[in-house]
Amino acid sequence: xxxxxxxxxxxxxxxxxxxxxxxxxxxxxxxxxxxxxxxxxxxxxxxxxxxxxxxxxxxxxxxxxxxxxxxxxxxxxxxxxxxxxxxxxxxxxxxxxxxxxxxxxxxxxxxxxxxxxxxxxxxxxxxxxxxxxxxxxxxxxxxxxxxxxxxxxxxxxxxxxxxxxxxxxxxxxxxxxxxxxxxxxxxxxxxxxxxxxxxxxxxxxxxxxxxxxxxxxxxxxxxxxxxxxxxxxxxxxxxxxxxxxxxxxxxxxxxxxxxxxxxxxxxxxxxxxxxxxxxxxxxxxxxxxxxxxxxxxxxxxxxxxxxxxxxxxxxxxxxxxxxxxxxxxxxxxxxxxxxxxxxxxxxxxxxxxxxxxxxxxxxxxxxxxxxxxxxxxxxxxxxxxxxxxxxxxxxxxxxxxxxxxxxxxxxxxxxxxxxxxxxxxxx
Ligand code: PLP
Numbered sequence: 001x002x003x004x005x006x007x008x009x010x011x012x013x014x015x016x017x018x019x020x021x022x023x024x025x026x027x028x029x030x031x032x033x034x035x036x037x038x039x040x041x042x043x044x045x046x047x048x049x050x051x052x053x054x055x056x057x058x059x060x061x062x063x064x065x066x067x068x069x070x071x072x073x074x075x076x077x078x079x080x081x082x083x084x085x086x087x088x089x090x091x092x093x094x095x096x097x098x099x100x101x102x103x104x105x106x107x108x109x110x111x112x113x114x115x116x117x118x119x120x121x122x123x124x125x126x127x128x129x130x131x132x133x134x135x136x137x138x139x140x141x142x143x144x145x146x147x148x149x150x151x152x153x154x155x156x157x158x159x160x161x162x163x164x165x166x167x168x169x170x171x172x173x174x175x176x177x178x179x180x181x182x183x184x185x186x187x188x189x190x191x192x193x194x195x196x197x198x199x200x201x202x203x204x205x206x207x208x209x210x211x212x213x214x215x216x217x218x219x220x221x222x223x224x225x226x227x228x229x230x231x232x233x234x235x236x237x238x239x240x241x242x243x244x245x246x247x248x249x250x251x252x253x254x255x256x257x258x259x260x261x262x263x264x265x266x267x268x269x270x271x272x273x274x275x276x277x278x279x280x281x282x283x284x285x286x287x288x289x290x291x292x293x294x295x296x297x298x299x300x301x302x303x304x305x306x307x308x309x310x311x312x313x314x315x316x317x318x319x320x321x322x323x324x325x326x327x328x329x330x331x332x333x334x335x336x337x338x339x340x341x342x343x344x345x346x347x348x349x350x351x352x353x354x355x356x357x358x359x360x361x362x363x364x365x366x367x368x369x370x371x372x373x374x375x376x377x378x379x380x381x382x383x384x385x386x387x388x389x390x391x392x393x394x395x396x397x398x399x400x401x402x403x404x405x406x407x408x409x410x411x412x413x414x415x416x417x418x419x420x421x422x423x424x425x426x427x
Contacts, residue, residue: 012319014312016304017393019044030363033398038183038211038342038389039367040233043297047237050296054289062288063262063279077288080295081278084243087298088228089219092248097278098291101242102210103133105229106177108244108281109206110137112257113227114175120146123172125203127152127160127189128379129182132372134208138177147174154379158185158334165194173203180212184371184387185334186317186342188212195224204250210234214391215313215340217306220245232290236392237297241290244281251277258283301392309392313341316390320399327406328417333385341390344371347406349415352386358412359386362405364398 017023020042023032034042054076060069062077078093085093099105118124124138128151138149150168153161169176176198181188195205206227212218213230220228227250231242246254256263256274260283265273274280301309320343324330329348347355356368369384370377377384388402410416 010315010318012312012315012395013308014304014392015395016044017395019046019300020393021045021048023393027363027365028361031397031401033364033394033401035388035390035394035398035402036365036367037214037391037394038234038371038387040239041214041236041391042393043238044236044300046300047293047297051238051289051293054292058292059289061285073288076292077286080291083295083298087213087218087302088243088245089221090245091221094276094278095245095248095251097244097246097251097281098286099229099242099244099281100240100287101231101233102208102229103137103231105227105242105244106133106206106208107137108257109227109229109246110141112254112281113204113250114138114141114147115144116255118142118145118147118174121172122147122174123150123170124148124175124177125150125152125165125168125173125198126177127179128154129158129160129185129187129373129376130177130179131183131208131210132374133210134177134179134206135375138175151375152178154185154376157336158182158187159336160187160189162190166197169197169201169203171201173198173201175204175206177206177208179208179210180218181209181215181340181342182334182373182376183211183342183389184373184376184385185336185344186339186389187334187336188338188340191225192223199224211340211342214301214309215306216310226250232294232297235294235297236300237294238287238290241287241294243294246277248277251281254281256280256283260284262286304392312392313390313394316394316396316399317341317343319396320388320390320402323399323403324406327403327410329410329415330406333380333382341394343388343390344385345388346382346385347409347415350409350413352384354413355386355406355409358409359402359405362401362408364401364405366402 060073062074152165205225207225209230214235228245233239263283333344352368
């Protein structure tokens with residue numbers, strides 16, 4: 001993720017839509033152009049089948065049973081953890097905690113690492129481009145501890161202001177919580193460099209990888225971060241499963257944040273002792289089938305090859321950027337030099353929600369709104385954007401459908417050719 005975008009990436013190289021059953025269903029009688037991958041990705045048959053197969057052939061609760069099926073399910077679950085470990089290049093499997101997703105992973109760190117350690121005046125450094133999931137958990141922990149948030153500003157092109165970052169990083173900074181890729185702008189942040197700087201100041205680093213893992217190989221040891229969070233459903237896996245990578249050294253000293261079965265060593269009314277990580281952080285019956293299907297998603301993505309996915313999506317991003325920029329009245333929001341496959345834009349005189357509705361009628365699925373990044377929208381003085389986000393199964397035809405549908409919307413609003421009628425709802 002830290003290499004510059006390949007300037008020679010011009011031609012999409014993948015043609016994988018046939019692996020994804022849902023992509024063959026028409027929507028509103030049209031071919032579906034699914035461009036809402038930032039919200040969630042579609043699932044390949046291999047993932048759907050892995051989850052179904054678990055329930056058909058292997059279902060039992062894990063860790064507690066002496067019977068064969070329970071041991072078999074436990075092996076599959078532990079195998080899924082090892083798959084995530086290899087995927088992130090974590091040093092050890094016990095550095096991987098299964099969670100419901102990125103949001104839960106960040107809340108775990110906030111409550112288990114942050115709450116016992118932070119004190120009044122301590123600083124948590126994050127950025128204007130964070131998803132609400134990487135803001136609100138820290139606000140809650142600030143209320144609980146008296147710590148304060150500091151915010152790295154974003155430049156007009158959607159890149160972080162690195163000079164401001166250097167200025168904000170200080171002796172009171174206890175934690176840097178930063179997104180790897182912005183879900184609203186597509187900006188790829190220099191997380192390895194930022195981690196080095198934060199570590200020099202003695203701060204711990206959490207990277208929100210929700211929008212990164214599906215687009216290019218992630219190596220937590222190369223980044224050097226202390227925590228890395230991601231969601232399975234943005235990686236062609238199921239909803240309700242994700243993972244937190246935490247450096248063993250830190251996890252070992254973190255208390256549980258939820259109590260229940262499976263996370264204890266012994267329980268007595270006068271003293272309960274806890275299991276080591278990662279079980280300490282996985283109270284109750286986990287999403288066993290989800291973890292196994294997430295491993296199938298990782299196998300699928302690695303089978304295609306993240307380097308090839310990156311080249312493919314960069315070619316689409318390049319094509320889409322040029323196509324949108326060529327439409328009079330369309331303004332791209334987020335033009336960072338290094339971007340993952342996200343095209344955020346405004347169309348003069350058409351509110352993003354109206355645009356989203358018109359595009360939907362044409363079979364083009366995009367997202368419109370603030371993308372759970374309201375402070376970022378405030379920074380740009382806009383209520384929201386329209387966002388087309390790319391996945392490995394997209395092709396040029398999807399982007400052509402997007403462009404044609406935007407033209408149609410402009411015709412309906414009488415703004416074709418860039419003469420904005422201006423309904424006053426978009427700055
Ligand atoms: N962080 C980023 C950058 C995201 O894009 C998202 C979801 O869109 C999240 C966190 C939250 O992910 P989840 O809802 O899967 O927990």
